[in-house]
Amino acid sequence: MTILKIPPLGVLGPMPEAFWGMAMVNSEPGTVVALPRPKLLNPAAGTTEEAKPFRFAVTWETLRASLRPMDITDEVSTAVVPVAAVVGAAPTPVVVMPVLEPIPGPREDEAAWEMVVPKMVRR
Amino acid sequence: MTEAMKNEWTEEALAHFSQVIARPENAAAHLNLGIWLEGREHWDQAAQSFGRALALNPEIEAAQIGLGMCLLKLDRVEQSLEVFKRSGGPGLFGQAVALQLLGRFDEAASAYESWLESKPNSEEALANLIAISADTHDLEHMREYSQRLLSIAPQSPVALQGLATVALERRDNHAAARYCDRILELAPDCLEGWHNLRIALDRIVSAFMASKPAVSIPGVK
Numbered sequence: 284m285t286i287l288k289i290p291p292l293g294v295l296g297p298m299p300e301a302f303w304g305m306a307m308v309n310s311e312p313g314t315v316v317a318l319p320r321p322k323l324l325n326p327a328a329g330t331t332e333e334a335k336p337f338r339f340a341v342t343w344e345t346l347r348a349s350l351r352p353m354d355i356t357d358e359v360s361t362a363v364v365p366v367a368a369v370v371g372a373a374p375t376p377v378v379v380m381p382v383l384e385p386i387p388g389p390r391e392d393e394a395a396w397e398m399v400v401p402k403m404v405r406r
Numbered sequence: 407m408t409e410a411m412k413n414e415w416t417e418e419a420l421a422h423f424s425q426v427i428a429r430p431e432n433a434a435a436h437l438n439l440g441i442w443l444e445g446r447e448h449w450d451q452a453a454q455s456f457g458r459a460l461a462l463n464p465e466i467e468a469a470q471i472g473l474g475m476c477l478l479k480l481d482r483v484e485q486s487l488e489v490f491k492r493s494g495g496p497g498l499f500g501q502a503v504a505l506q507l508l509g510r511f512d513e514a515a516s517a518y519e520s521w522l523e524s525k526p527n528s529e530e531a532l533a534n535l536i537a538i539s540a541d542t543h544d545l546e547h548m549r550e551y552s553q554r555l556l557s558i559a560p561q562s563p564v565a566l567q568g569l570a571t572v573a574l575e576r577r578d579n580h581a582a583a584r585y586c587d588r589i590l591e592l593a594p595d596c597l598e599g600w601h602n603l604r605i606a607l608d609r610i611v612s613a614f615m616a617s618k619p620a621v622s623i624p625g626v627k
Contacts, residue, residue, distance in 0.1 A: 334574040334582075334605050335598040337567035339537035343478065343503045345530045349471040349496045350441045353434035355425055 418442065426455075433463035440472050449479040467493055474500045483507045499531065511538045529555060533564040545572050563592050567599075574602055579613070582606040 422442045425435040440455030453476035459469040470493035477486035483504050490500035502517035515538055518531045525531065532555040539548035552568030559565065570585035572578075586603035589596055 332605055332608075334571075335601045336540065337571055337596075337598050337602075339533070339540045339564065339567070341503060341506050341534055341537055342530055343475065343500065345499050345528065346471050346475050346496050346503075350444065350468050350475075352438040352441055353466070353468070355429065355432055355434045355438065 431462060433459045433466055433469070436462065437466055437469050437472070440469065444472055444476060447479075449476045452476050453480065467495060467497075471496055471500060474504075478504065478507070499528075502531070503534065506534060506538060509541075511542050514538060527558050529559050529562065532558070533562070536564055536568040539568070540571065545575055548572055561592060563589055563596075566592070570599075570602060574606065577609070579606045579609040583610065 419442070422435075422439040425432075426439050429435045436455045436459035440452045440459060443452035443455060453473055456469045456473035456476065459466055460473065463469075470489055474486045474489040474493070474497070477483070477489060478500075487501060487504035487508070490497040490504060493500070498517055499521050502514050502521060505511075505514035505517060515535060518535050518538075521531050522528055532551050535551045536548055536555065539545070539551060548568050549572045552565045552572070555562050555565035556569070566585050566589045570582050570589060573582035573585060583603060583606040586599050586606060589599040590603065593599065
């Protein structure tokens with residue numbers, strides 16, 4: 284219980300009449316002077332101020348616990364690519380040329396030319 | 407936001423968006439992006455992601471709840487109520503919240519009570535019921551829910567504020583001062599707590615003085 288701790292200035296509000304009546308300061312030796320009393324708006328009924336309503340907010344943090352991410356499965360959906368797109372994107376036939384092996388022997392540019400005279404063959 | 411945070415944010419964003427781009431028909435990818443956006447308070451974009459997830463798979467409860475939450479944030483409460491009605495489980499709590507925000511307090515209180523039947527320790531449901539009691543000036547229910555919440559969570563500021571409100575209204579000023587004191591221990595910045603503590607103490611002092619005969623002090627007029 285800590286109600287008796289000293290609140291900030293002004294929190295306690297008006298003090299009781301008796302407090303002010305008995306509070307004294309020594310202005311001169313042997314004399315007492317009562318402090319001026321603050322006015323209570325309605326001393327019989329206490330304060331006329333109303334309590335301030337606390338602010339009660341509506342919250343929904345409970346719902347956040349439901350927001351759990353899901354594992355993404357690698358499903359390949361046929362709906363991803365429309366059929367029309369598939370038809371339109373039919374591959375163009377490509378003629379594949381066979382790769383020929385190089386002919387062994389001297390290349391044309393390296394060959395030595397020789398005139399060959401056909402011979403007459405007597406039968 | 408530090409540079410490292412920015413980088414982390416960017417990487418996370420890229421990861422989520424690339425999943426959606428790579429799998430545009432995958433409901434889970436949209437759901438996960440929605441959750442990520444919702445966590446960063448991009449309510450509108452998150453709602454769209456949850457909506458896409460539901461269009462692909464209407465059974466995903468998390469997407470329903472997420473969409474309802476975003477609609478609440480976007481102040482589209484009627485729509486959120488419809489979404490929550492379609493979802494099970496936590497959707498009941500969402501319905502209660504939406505009804506409360508729409509001012510349909512009786513229906514909201516019934517929904518919270520139903521929720522509490524399965525989750526008797528739901529602090530948030532009790533706190534929202536205290537808020538309803540405050541709106542409807544139902545002191546008896548406010549006391550009941552506040553005490554119930556305090557038994558679950560002895561440090562709950564909402565429960566203490568509920569009990570302080572009831573005590574102040576019923577002129578139980580000693581109790582009000584005690585509750586306000588505890589509220590201020592937990593929340594020293596609570597202006598209402600300071601104000602109401604002063605009101606309660608003022609009333610106590612005034613009542614004390616009114617009960618005492620005047621004392622004459624010699625030498626003082």
